[in-house]
Amino acid sequence: MQNYKMVLCYDGGRYDGWQKQGNTENTIQARLEAILTEIAGVETEVFGSGRTDAGTHAMGQTANFRMDWKGTEAELLSAIQRRMPEDMGVLSLEKADPRFHARLSAKAKTYVYTIWLGEMPPVFWRKYSFWCPKGLDLEAMERAASVFLGSHDFKSFCANKRMKKSTVRTIYEIEMRREGHALRIRYTGNGFLYQMVRILTGTLIEVGEGKKDPGEMEGILAALDREKAGFTAPAKGLLLEKVYYEDWRKGEEGP
Amino acid sequence: MQNYKMVLCYDGGRYDGWQKQGNTENTIQARLEAILTEIAGVETEVFGSGRTDAGTHAMGQTANFRMDWKGTEAELLSAIQRRMPEDMGVLSLEKADPRFHARLSAKAKTYVYTIWLGEMPPVFWRKYSFWCPKGLDLEAMERAASVFLGSHDFKSFCANKRMKKSTVRTIYEIEMRREGHALRIRYTGNGFLYQMVRILTGTLIEVGEGKKDPGEMEGILAALDREKAGFTAPAKGLLLEKVYYEDWRKGEEGP
Numbered sequence: 166m167q168n169y170k171m172v173l174c175y176d177g178g179r180y181d182g183w184q185k186q187g188n189t190e191n192t193i194q195a196r197l198e199a200i201l202t203e204i205a206g207v208e209t210e211v212f213g214s215g216r217t218d219a220g221t222h223a224m225g226q227t228a229n230f231r232m233d234w235k236g237t238e239a240e241l242l243s244a245i246q247r248r249m250p251e252d253m254g255v256l257s258l259e260k261a262d263p264r265f266h267a268r269l270s271a272k273a274k275t276y277v278y279t280i281w282l283g284e285m286p287p288v289f290w291r292k293y294s295f296w297c298p299k300g301l302d303l304e305a306m307e308r309a310a311s312v313f314l315g316s317h318d319f320k321s322f323c324a325n326k327r328m329k330k331s332t333v334r335t336i337y338e339i340e341m342r343r344e345g346h347a348l349r350i351r352y353t354g355n356g357f358l359y360q361m362v363r364i365l366t367g368t369l370i371e372v373g374e375g376k377k378d379p380g381e382m383e384g385i386l387a388a389l390d391r392e393k394a395g396f397t398a399p400a401k402g403l404l405l406e407k408v409y410y411e412d413w414r415k416g417e418e419g420p
Numbered sequence: 421m422q423n424y425k426m427v428l429c430y431d432g433g434r435y436d437g438w439q440k441q442g443n444t445e446n447t448i449q450a451r452l453e454a455i456l457t458e459i460a461g462v463e464t465e466v467f468g469s470g471r472t473d474a475g476t477h478a479m480g481q482t483a484n485f486r487m488d489w490k491g492t493e494a495e496l497l498s499a500i501q502r503r504m505p506e507d508m509g510v511l512s513l514e515k516a517d518p519r520f521h522a523r524l525s526a527k528a529k530t531y532v533y534t535i536w537l538g539e540m541p542p543v544f545w546r547k548y549s550f551w552c553p554k555g556l557d558l559e560a561m562e563r564a565a566s567v568f569l570g571s572h573d574f575k576s577f578c579a580n581k582r583m584k585k586s587t588v589r590t591i592y593e594i595e596m597r598r599e600g601h602a603l604r605i606r607y608t609g610n611g612f613l614y615q616m617v618r619i620l621t622g623t624l625i626e627v628g629e630g631k632k633d634p635g636e637m638e639g640i641l642a643a644l645d646r647e648k649a650g651f652t653a654p655a656k657g658l659l660l661e662k663v664y665y666e667d668w669r670k671g672e673e674g675p
Contacts, residue, residue, distance in 0.1 A: 291507070
């Protein structure tokens, strides 16, 4: 059977996250598998680059699946898109090497967290941002963020306290950009632990509010204790922007 | 009682439009009046710059109301905002001249219509744009739009066939701008008839699809017949961007 790679977008607002769980059909993965199974006529599994939490959005989630399909890739893409609800989309679909696996082959990912800094609530962005009406000290947040760059044990930023595998990850870049009332924090790294981006963001927000000092970040990392880090920023502000299957930045230091 | 002017934004998706009608409480006006009445302790009316259709959005709808309020304007704004659902917001509030009336004092308005030109459906813009996947001839649309500039009898572009008042309006500017997959058509004029912007947009889309020729626009205007113009583009793509109470463009030809 041919292996296919597809890039997906979805508004996570209505879903219980990416991963199939027990008896809920309300996950992105379950919806996709139902669509692919209908097209193929046989049970078809889909492998995502990783889970996204309930309520988290994606512009570049990547997944692979195997199928016997007689038509072209464009026809297959169209057959999938036609069956999708309006809050899900296929951005591209191509044949992939038999060994390609959306999760195991991923070299890096970029997540974007959107914070709304306007005094008034974000009427049009209410489902895609977290509102911090009191303002944030962005300069202090930048200093705190710089501490997270590079390879560290991020156990303090992992929501899974029983994580048995390595909690060491490498963050290549954290870019903070103000666009109007929106502050976008863009994290690129070789991988992220369960809720790591949301906990990093919650910690940076606490720094921005003056509740934590940038100087405390090293100690929080060293503690290897979830309790030391900040709160978990809400899922709706988070977007999986891109999954990289080659060096995330050609010509520069990559994974 | 003091007259107040306020600028509002709302996501129109959940509402039956601006204007109170019979027994539905599900209009922007009814929601606002309920909030103002609760604050004032007496029945309080609110006057909008004009109706927006069910499903149409606003970033700069303007309204006025009269109230005895002992506090500051900032406190009143905050009292209103606190009571609003998350899909409505107050952008500003100020004291106004006793004669100020949001509709009668308005000199010009800007509406923006968003068309999505991507091959794939607009997952994140699905509630704020109209999808034209087959592409549009933007150059032909520009030529057709230029015919509507200036003062004309727009009866062919008015959904109210029994309109007894004048159907002459002046359009100062129609600006078409492509931003990624979005095409934004921005209309500024001294006033717009019932569904006029949506019918103008539907007509321009038909030109873009090759179903109508830019050369037909003069005849459509001259016919004074709604049947000659194009379809009514869906409400969800439309946004009331701004209401002007002075010349819309200082130093240039204004209303």
